Amino acid sequence: MSATPAASRPRRGRGRPRGGGAPAATRERIVAAASELFAERGFHATPMTAVAEASGLSQTGLLHHFPSKEVLLAEVLEQRDIRDLAAMSERHGGAARGWEVLDDMVDLVRTNAGREGFVRLFTSLAGEAVDPAHPGHEWLGRHHAAAVAAITTALGEAVEDGQADPDLPAAGIARQVIALMDGLQLQWLMDPQVDMAAHVADYVATVRARWGR
Numbered sequence: 001m002s003a004t005p006a007a008s009r010p011r012r013g014r015g016r017p018r019g020g021g022a023p024a025a026t027r028e029r030i031v032a033a034a035s036e037l038f039a040e041r042g043f044h045a046t047p048m049t050a051v052a053e054a055s056g057l058s059q060t061g062l063l064h065h066f067p068s069k070e071v072l073l074a075e076v077l078e079q080r081d082i083r084d085l086a087a088m089s090e091r092h093g094g095a096a097r098g099w100e101v102l103d104d105m106v107d108l109v110r111t112n113a114g115r116e117g118f119v120r121l122f123t124s125l126a127g128e129a130v131d132p133a134h135p136g137h138e139w140l141g142r143h144h145a146a147a148v149a150a151i152t153t154a155l156g157e158a159v160e161d162g163q164a165d166p167d168l169p170a171a172g173i174a175r176q177v178i179a180l181m182d183g184l185q186l187q188w189l190m191d192p193q194v195d196m197a198a199h200v201a202d203y204v205a206t207v208r209a210r211w212g213r
Contacts, residue, residue, distance in 0.1 A: 039117030070135035101154030102204045110197035148174045168211040
């Protein structure tokens with residue numbers, strides 16, 4: 001992207017980086033700004049002009065990287081997925097294996113209970129993105145497919161390690177875990193007294209009692 005002419009750049013706040021820079025770094029700056037604004041103000045209440053200003057870009061410059069707010073939201077959520085996976089990997093000193101992955105799902109739900117803004121963003125997008133024409137449709141498909149694949153693989157590893165019954169229905173359990181997590185988020189948004197992590201932990205314990213060795 002060519003640099004924005006100085007005359008057309010918005011005035012920068014103190015300490016804000018200039019609008020130029022490598023495309024990858026600029027996208028990272030946009031996503032970071034959008035993450036904060038969406039969580040603070042809500043997705044619908046945050047105009048793209050506010051994201052552009054917080055990123056040190058003109059609106060034209062912002063739209064060059066993200067042509068719509070829905071596309072930007074999908075990237076915000078995808079980057080959140082990446083950071084969550086990195087945090088799990090760091091906690092185990094490498095990739096989790098076997099039953100550890102289900103324990104990680106419980107920890108993730110517990111973490112989400114402390115970031116209501118993010119959960120609201122996810123559930124709002126998920127409800128709209130089932131429409132194939134929605135800009136977030138592909139992201140939602142990748143998100144669920146990756147989660148199901150990761151849990152299915154982990155349960156297969158538990159079988160390989162002799163920690164689970166060979167007849168364990170890995171793919172079915174993986175989809176049940178994801179459905180439980182998504183459904184509990186909706187219930188929790190309606191009633192914050194719902195203990196999402198406790199319910200997921202109970203389900204994991206039930207699965208291990210039935211299929212573990």
